[in-house]
Amino acid sequence: MNGIFNILKPTGMTSHDVVYEIRKKFNIQKVGHTGTLDPNVAGVLPIAVGKATKLTQMLIDKDKSYRCMMTFGKQISTSDTYGEVMNISDKIHSISDFDKACKSFVGEIIQVPSMYSAIKVGGRRLYKIARKGEKIENIPKRKIVINSINIIKFTGKTAIFDVSCSKGTYIRTLVEDIAKKLDDIAYMNYLIRTKSGSFDIEDSVTLSDIDEKDLISMDDIYIDGIKNIILDEKQLYRFINGLDLNPQYIKNFEYSNKNIYKIYDEKNKLVSIANVQDNKIKNIAMLNN
Structure with a gap:
């Protein structure tokens, strides 16, 4: 499981309580919240699972x-x-x-x-x-x-x-x-809390009703300012193996003002979430391993 649950947190629970309940319900260890919501406050609490936990800082930095x-x-x-x-x-x-x-x-x-x-x-x-x-x-x-x-x-x-x-x-x-x-x-x-970044209370789900079908996939996660990059076979090989990959050699490359990119292969399969550092595309969360 890799993705985000848009949880409607009730009052009386800490953010860590919600994380614990998700771990227990789906028997998964890699779970994290995207910013503390006080126990006495109800509302939207996005919960990242699996490799999506590497995106939590990007989600924390959003408006509420x-x-x-x-x-x-x-x-x-x-x-x-x-x-x-x-x-x-x-x-x-x-x-x-x-x-x-x-x-x-x-x-x-x-x-x-x-x-x-x-x-x-x-x-x-x-x-x-x-x-x-x-x-x-x-x-x-x-x-x-x-x-x-x-x-x-x-x-x-x-x-x-x-x-x-x-x-x-x-x-x-x-x-x-x-x-x-x-x-x-x-x-x-x-x-x-009615909204956290792109996660809205109208689309949230309670812990008692949550199911795997409620998981928002890595491909469907919306982060403001994110751009898509499609790599050909040779570029993908370099990227996966940690070799330098320069933006100027990528067809139709468009810079993200938030420095966040979704990396796809030529079959439109999401491979990674990445950013650009020192004019090189760097992996944040690889999804194919």
């Missing part, structure tokens, strides 16, 4: 989309519904003010991850540090991109919105930052 519900008036220790109430307020906001605040975050911004995020500081996960009652004063800031925020429903005290963003974005932090923009406090009620 979420549906989020936030509530004004309470500051929660964990920034979601699972912590303790720290502060309260009684402000009511207009949809125009909320929309203006949301739009101020669209584009490239600097974000400070939540203490309950999974990033590591000094080799330790922040959420593990937080659960022990410890604090980190200088959490590393990160540059992220918010592509869009679309309001679905707004009541003055609660809001449901869709957000499209770059990898590494923490939505619970975005929720609190939007509230700060309105001189208020808020927390995240729920979060669902």
Whole structure:
């Protein structure tokens, strides 16, 4: 088995729990997820199996989309519904003010991850540090991109919105930052990941319903910017045996802006996923051995 399962992860499971269930169900060891999805967050979690595990970094680097519900008036220790109430307020906001605040975050911004995020500081996960009652004063800031925020429903005290963003974005932090923009406090009620790269929630499958037929083959995996290369018999021999293969000697070669290529033989059989390094085509995941 080589390919990707588009899993609809339920709340209450870690990404590693899903990996374990896939290993057990299909009796396969080479299984990996394409980026951690918090246990309290449901939604799209692409799971790579077999040789597709070599593609996980390419899939992790893609944009994500979420549906989020936030509530004004309470500051929660964990920034979601699972912590303790720290502060309260009684402000009511207009949809125009909320929309203006949301739009101020669209584009490239600097974000400070939540203490309950999974990033590591000094080799330790922040959420593990937080659960022990410890604090980190200088959490590393990160540059992220918010592509869009679309309001679905707004009541003055609660809001449901869709957000499209770059990898590494923490939505619970975005929720609190939007509230700060309105001189208020808020927390995240729920979060669902609706899209991860090209994997959409509408095409996802639950662990209880999953079957081998749900595996997306290496040939069918879509990665934004990927280009196809067809090698003749002589070029294929050189490539498979690790010899230099220069792009300029390949018919109809077209450079990929993401430096990702699918390599096919003359019979249109997928042979490898590759990239170009030092003007040489290099194998990432060989599929014929």
